[in-house]
Amino acid sequence: MSQHPTTRPPTRAPLLQAPDGTPFRDLNGNGVMEPYEDPRLPAGERAADLVGRMSLEEKAGLLFQTMVGINPDGSLVEPESGAADDDPMRASTSRMVTGKLMNHFNLFGAAAPRRMAEWNNRLQALAATTRLGIPVTISTDPRNGFMDNPAASVHTKGFSLWPEPPGLAAIGDEELVRRHADIVRREYLAVGIRLALHPMADLATEPRWARVVGTFGSDAGLAARMVAAYIRGLQGDTLGATSVSAMTKHFPGAGPQLNGEDAHFAYGREQVYPGDNFKHHLIPFEAAFEAGTSQIMPYYAMPIGTEYEEIGFGFNKGVITGLLRGTYGFDGIVCTDWGLVTDSEIFGAPFPARAWGAEHLDRLTRVERILDAGADQLGGEACPELVVELVRDGRISEERIDESVIRLLREKFVLGLFDDPFVDPDEAARICGSQEFSAAGTAAQSRSVTVLTDRPAASAAPLLPLTAGLRLYTEGIDAEVAARYGTVVATPQEADVAVLRIATPFDRRTEGFESFFRAGRLDFTEDELRPILDVAAAVPTVVDIFLDRPAVIPGIAEQAAALVGNFGASDAAVLDVLFGRAAPEGRLPFELPRSMAQVEAGHEDMPNDSGDPLFPFGHGLTIAIG
Structure with a gap:
C-alpha cells in the first residue's frame, strides 16, 4: 500500500513483532502491547479486555452514532466556537470525538473520493489522540444511486452509478445484486466507510409511501432474495477485515404506513395492518438473518392494532427484545433510526424528535426506554452525558451498558479497525467510479x-x-x-x-x-x-x-x-x-x-391488492435488439 498522508499519527504507525514473528501494532506508542491490541486474539476477547479498561464516559460515547460533515477539501468540519453541542449538524468534529468520546459517525455530504479518504485519515488520527485510541466507524446511507435525500440517500459524484433498489428487483438477478453490493463494498472500503445503513428490507405494499424507491419492491419472496444477495455482497460469507457491515432496515418492516405518509413526520407516525399481514413483512428480514446481517435498524413508526405496544419501534421492548432478540435470536448490533430523543432544526425549520408514542417523555427517559427496549446504539444523537446520568442515578446498570459496548467493540475488532483504520487516497481515486465499476452500473441501468x-x-x-x-x-x-x-x-x-x-x-x-x-x-x-x-x-x-x-x-x-x-x-x-x-x-x-x-x-400492509391494476406485478415486454 502506498504512503498515507501525514494525517496518519506517528504513535500508531510502528509495526512490532510478536515472538512468533506475527506483526501487531503498538497502538499506545509505548512499546507495550495490550491484549486488546493483539490481532492474534479473537475479537470477543479483545472487546472484553478493552471494556474492562474503559470509563463510564468512554462507554457512553460508544452508544451514539450521529451525523458528521466533510469539507470539500477533505478537512474536518470545525465550526466557530459556540456551535450547539446538541445539534450534530453544526457541532465540531473534534468536540464530538475528544470531548464527547464518540467514535461512530454517519457521513453527511460528500467530496471527491480522494478527499473522502484523506478526511477518513484525519478523523482516525484525531480518534487516536484519545486515551484508548478507539478508531472511528464511519457509516453512510446509499451513495450509488440517483436519489439525493438528506434523510435517505446521498448521490455522490465519483462513485459508480446504479439503478435504485426497485430497478435491481426489476432485473431479479441475485448474482447482479451481489456483484453490485460487492462494488459498493470496494468503493466504500477505499474511502474508509465500514458500515452501510442499508439495505432496506421493507416491502412496498403502500404505493404512496415516499421511500418505496429504497425498497426491492412489493413481493416478499423477491425482496428476500435481493436483500440476502445484497448483504452477502457487502459482508462476504462472514464479516471480516475486508467487509462493509450491513445495517438492514427498518425492522419489523416499514412499508405499511397509514395513508402512505412517512414516519419522519408526526402525521406519518402510525404503521397499520388492516389486512392482518404483520408477519408477511418479516419475510425479507428472515432472509437477512440467514445471510448474516451484522446490524438491524428499527423504524420510527408505532404499530397500531397489533399485539405490540403502540410506541415507536426504537422504544418497543416487545419488538426489539421480544421479537428480534428472542424469537429470531439476533445478537448483532441494534441501532435506532435517527433522532428519537432530541428536538432539532433542519434547513432552519423546527424538526421534532421522532419519539412517536413517547412524545410526553423527557430526553433522559427516552434514552432509558430505548436502552431498556434492547437497542445498543442511538442514531442521530450526540448526548452520551444522558447515559452517564442514567447509570449514576441507578436507572440503568453499567452491566447493561457493557452488553452493548462489547457488541460495538467486537465489530470494530472484526472489521480490523484497531489494526489499521487508515486508507490510501491514491487507491480511493483509482477504485471509486472506475471504468469497470461505472460500466457495470450503466449496464444495470439499461437492463432494469x-x-x-x-x-x-x-x-x-x-x-x-x-x-x-x-x-x-x-x-x-x-x-x-x-x-x-x-x-x-x-x-x-x-x-x-x-x-x-x-x-x-x-x-x-x-x-x-x-x-x-x-x-x-x-x-x-x-x-x-x-x-x-x-x-x-x-x-x-x-x-x-x-x-x-x-x-x-x-x-x-x-x-x-x-x-x-x-x-x-x-x-x-x-x-x-x-x-x-x-x-x-x-x-x-x-x-x-x-x-x-x-x-x-387498498390495505397498507397487503402487496399488489388493487384487484385490477393497469399493469400487474411482474409485467414487462421484450423488444428486439441488434
Whole structure:
C-alpha cells in the first residue's frame, strides 16, 4: 500500500513483532502491547479486555452514532466556537470525538473520493489522540444511486452509478445484486466507510409511501432474495477485515404506513395492518438473518392494532427484545433510526424528535426506554452525558451498558479497525467510479428499464426499437446526448418520433426538509397531463417514466406509442434501450394501479391488492435488439 498522508499519527504507525514473528501494532506508542491490541486474539476477547479498561464516559460515547460533515477539501468540519453541542449538524468534529468520546459517525455530504479518504485519515488520527485510541466507524446511507435525500440517500459524484433498489428487483438477478453490493463494498472500503445503513428490507405494499424507491419492491419472496444477495455482497460469507457491515432496515418492516405518509413526520407516525399481514413483512428480514446481517435498524413508526405496544419501534421492548432478540435470536448490533430523543432544526425549520408514542417523555427517559427496549446504539444523537446520568442515578446498570459496548467493540475488532483504520487516497481515486465499476452500473441501468407498452396502433408494428438517425423531439433529455442517436428538432411537428422523460407525480408540500419526500398522489393533474398528451397526439411518442413510486398513468398508457419505466437510469442508458443497443430486462417490482381510488381503497400492509391494476406485478415486454 502506498504512503498515507501525514494525517496518519506517528504513535500508531510502528509495526512490532510478536515472538512468533506475527506483526501487531503498538497502538499506545509505548512499546507495550495490550491484549486488546493483539490481532492474534479473537475479537470477543479483545472487546472484553478493552471494556474492562474503559470509563463510564468512554462507554457512553460508544452508544451514539450521529451525523458528521466533510469539507470539500477533505478537512474536518470545525465550526466557530459556540456551535450547539446538541445539534450534530453544526457541532465540531473534534468536540464530538475528544470531548464527547464518540467514535461512530454517519457521513453527511460528500467530496471527491480522494478527499473522502484523506478526511477518513484525519478523523482516525484525531480518534487516536484519545486515551484508548478507539478508531472511528464511519457509516453512510446509499451513495450509488440517483436519489439525493438528506434523510435517505446521498448521490455522490465519483462513485459508480446504479439503478435504485426497485430497478435491481426489476432485473431479479441475485448474482447482479451481489456483484453490485460487492462494488459498493470496494468503493466504500477505499474511502474508509465500514458500515452501510442499508439495505432496506421493507416491502412496498403502500404505493404512496415516499421511500418505496429504497425498497426491492412489493413481493416478499423477491425482496428476500435481493436483500440476502445484497448483504452477502457487502459482508462476504462472514464479516471480516475486508467487509462493509450491513445495517438492514427498518425492522419489523416499514412499508405499511397509514395513508402512505412517512414516519419522519408526526402525521406519518402510525404503521397499520388492516389486512392482518404483520408477519408477511418479516419475510425479507428472515432472509437477512440467514445471510448474516451484522446490524438491524428499527423504524420510527408505532404499530397500531397489533399485539405490540403502540410506541415507536426504537422504544418497543416487545419488538426489539421480544421479537428480534428472542424469537429470531439476533445478537448483532441494534441501532435506532435517527433522532428519537432530541428536538432539532433542519434547513432552519423546527424538526421534532421522532419519539412517536413517547412524545410526553423527557430526553433522559427516552434514552432509558430505548436502552431498556434492547437497542445498543442511538442514531442521530450526540448526548452520551444522558447515559452517564442514567447509570449514576441507578436507572440503568453499567452491566447493561457493557452488553452493548462489547457488541460495538467486537465489530470494530472484526472489521480490523484497531489494526489499521487508515486508507490510501491514491487507491480511493483509482477504485471509486472506475471504468469497470461505472460500466457495470450503466449496464444495470439499461437492463432494469421496463417496457410497459409498445403499440403505436392496433394494426401497426411495434415502434421499438427506434431507427438510428430519426428526427427526435425530446423533453427531459440532454440535447447533446440525444444528438448521438438522431437529429434533434425543436418541435413535435418537425419530428419522426418524440421521447419524453417524466417522473411519477407527487404532492408538493413545504420547501424545506419535507420537500425531499415525494409523497401523496400518484396521478397527474389535468394541467400536468395535457402537454404530454398534446405531444403524443402530434407525433409517435415514447414516454419514459421514473418509477420512484408506482404511478397512476392510464391516460399516458393509452396515448403513448410506447411506454417504458425506469428506476434510475441516465439518458444514455434509456436511449440505448430505445434504439436497440441494449436489451431491457425489467419486470415491474410492484403493480401500477389503475386509479387513485384503487390506491385509497387498498390495505397498507397487503402487496399488489388493487384487484385490477393497469399493469400487474411482474409485467414487462421484450423488444428486439441488434
